[in-house]
Amino acid sequence: MQQIFGLPARRCHPYPVKRPPRLQHIYTCQCPEWEFAFSSRRHALAGQGYRYQCPECRTVLDYSGRQRLE
Ligand SMILES: [Zn+2]
Numbered sequence: 001m002q003q004i005f006g007l008p009a010r011r012c013h014p015y016p017v018k019r020p021p022r023l024q025h026i027y028t029c030q031c032p033e034w035e036f037a038f039s040s041r042r043h044a045l046a047g048q049g050y051r052y053q054c055p056e057c058r059t060v061l062d063y064s065g066r067q068r069l070e
Contacts, residue, residue, distance in 0.1 A: 021069040027061040029054035036061055037070060 024037035027046075031054060038046065043063070046052065052061045 024068050024070045026064045026066040026068065027052070028064045029059045029061050030057045035064070037068070 023040055025040065025043040027036040027038055028034065029036075034054065034056065036052070036054075038052075042052075046061075046063065053059065054061060
């Protein structure tokens, strides 16, 4: 069965959620275990030519094509 992610079906939540989930864009470097979650704003900057380096291996972070909600 495939799970559908999104808003819960019931809307009678006892209190409002403080912060809506934000979409994070996953970037990776050459470190096997590392991944970097970029905000949409940072992701847009990267698309405009900004380059972000991994503090460990010093390679330029590469967009993995994956996203997640956080
Ligand atoms: Zn690295």
